[in-house]
Amino acid sequence: MTRHDTPPSLRRRLLTILIVPMVLAWLGSGAMIYALALYYANMNYDRSLVEGALMIERMARSEAGHEELSPQARILIEYDSDSPTYYAVRSLHHGMLASNLDLPLPAPLPPPGASPQLESIVLHGRKMRMASLAVTQDDPADTVVISMAESLDQRHELAREILIGTSPVVLLLIIVVLVLVWFGVSRGLRLLDPLTQQIAQRRARDLSALDQSQVPVEIRPLTRTIDALFARLRELLELQERFIADAAHQLRTPLAGLRLQAERALADPRPESVRDALAHVERLSAGAGRAAGQLLALARAQTVDEQDDATSAVDLARLARAYAGERVPDALAARIDLGYEGPSEGLVVNGDTVMLREALVNLVDNALNYAGRNGTVTVSLHRDERTVELAVEDSGPGVPEEFWPRLGERFFRPPGSRREGSGLGLAIVRRIAERHRATVTYDRGRDGRGLRVVLRLPALVAENQERGNRDSGPRS
Known part of the structure; x- marks a missing residue:
């Protein structure tokens, strides 16, 4: 059997129909998981940047009078070698006081005493996130801007790890759903078994309506169509039986007359008797032909479908x-x-x-x-x-x-x-x-x-x- 001769399968068709939306759902869920993971990673890393900026501000206050942070403070800030943290402490009057990277001034400048300000920057072709705050020192006219920044690479890496960890789980759930759907459809199709048995157990001439009480609601349009077909077949059978009865009724008399005239001609072979019998035969056969034609015309008028x-x-x-x-x-x-x-x-x-x-x-x-x-x-x-x-x-x-x-x-x-x-x-x-x-x-x-x-x-x-x-x- 070739591929084109393979009979259609409701189970296979339902599974095929469900696979496409399930794959799209898996891809969509992956995009949503990545977006949510990145959102929460950004939120936590931003919180870490704010805390780091506040920590530098406290260190700067404890070492007031020094131009640079102590080596111990630098070690605390630059503890991660894979994703280093950059900082800059800049006086608006005296210039850079301490830094491990020339970070730009925030725009706009945060007011002194306000909460740290977060913004995204691009430095040396790298996208970074920077937290900045402004503090006042001994000189009331001077303002010190403390900035702390880090690359976004680690945030995206964390989001990718979460996506890679959850995607197999989601895929497994989708496969489980498809398997459950497959078995559910197979079990649901068993509801058609009573209908199949009802039709299989019918006698050849039983064209009565099907019992709709055992038919699922979704299948009732099909069974109603079958009932309509049974009704048309029942009508055709009745017409066929009526035609046979009519033909027998109409042809019985002329056939009997034809036999009688044949017997008459055989019994009396005189030319005038045979000629009279043949005249009766001609009249009877013409009547029988006319009756047969009318029977066929009536049958044709009765059996023509209105749709045809x-x-x-x-x-x-x-x-x-x-x-x-x-x-x-x-x-x-x-x-x-x-x-x-x-x-x-x-x-x-x-x-x-x-x-x-x-x-x-x-x-x-x-x-x-x-x-x-x-x-x-x-x-x-x-x-x-x-x-x-x-x-x-x-x-x-x-x-x-x-x-x-x-x-x-x-x-x-x-x-x-x-x-x-x-x-x-x-x-x-x-x-x-x-x-x-x-x-x-x-x-x-x-x-x-x-x-x-x-x-x-x-x-x-x-x-x-x-x-x-x-x-x-x-x-x-």
Whole structure:
């Protein structure tokens, strides 16, 4: 298995995510430790400088009259050879009295009797810290400035030693935290075991919702998505079973008829008998083919996911007018007056062209089937402010009003209907209307005769909207 084929690991990903901030925290803690160590080192070394300056001031007073400090005092001051301490005792009138380094005068000069003054200086390219104080001697007009200084190297060295001593400890703590996180995540993932067992123990056709009581709160969005998937699969299985039952229901009669006519032709081989049987076979096979096509259309309309609809702008006027023209020869053969009322184009809706055409096919087929000889079928289109209204009406016997609510049911045919049909046409129309957020209503035709089926779809604003609002044209 290559690196790209390695399955993702939640533990590894969490550890990877935590390593970067932990390393940054370690570096940040090192910087903070160094800064705090340097701060406290400066504070303590500054205190030592102040005490050293006060000590020189006391020595100078005890040896008043001498121009320089005694050798014993120098030894006490210069005791550290690695980080020597520098001093200077300077009279403002008489000049330098004692020093081991020509330290500059503090700026500004501290007032006599005030606490020692601390400042940072640079001498001979070295950064130093100096404490200074001013005292008065026997001469009231003279002021003696005592300064004591040392390099900053020892302070930084102390801060580095503290940093080096504490960094491994902090790093060890971070490693311990990462290990605890690793084991904590591993233990926490065991909370998914009941969910895994719940899914593993299910039967193949058990698509009920998962038990959310055993699911952690953080995982519930995932389980809700799984429940939604189960619901869609359950719906698809129900549709599949319904399709099989519908197919068996619709094809049983024509298949039985085909077998009967075949037996009839075999039993009576006379040409006229065989010819009559073949005519029945042709009619039955055409009906079976039509029923199979309607079953497939209904299944397609029921199973199309709303998120997968290939919708686009459809000119319903152009579609209806073209299809009405295609069916004119069939209408003339049945002695039916088929006409179209409405604009030639410009009534635009948002939908699936194939499905809308299928709805129109079933509406026109249903009307032609029930209009009867010398009847009329009219396909009309009209638009109001927000909807496009597609209506197909016929001059047939119509359907009693009490049966209108059931016209969209599968296999429902009004009592007393003598025409052949599967009872699926209006069911397909209703399902397609639901997919397009449209409505299907029923009414009587002109002069109270026949049936008028109206499909109302949301209108789509288009550039040719004005043409779509024109008055209906003459019948074609």
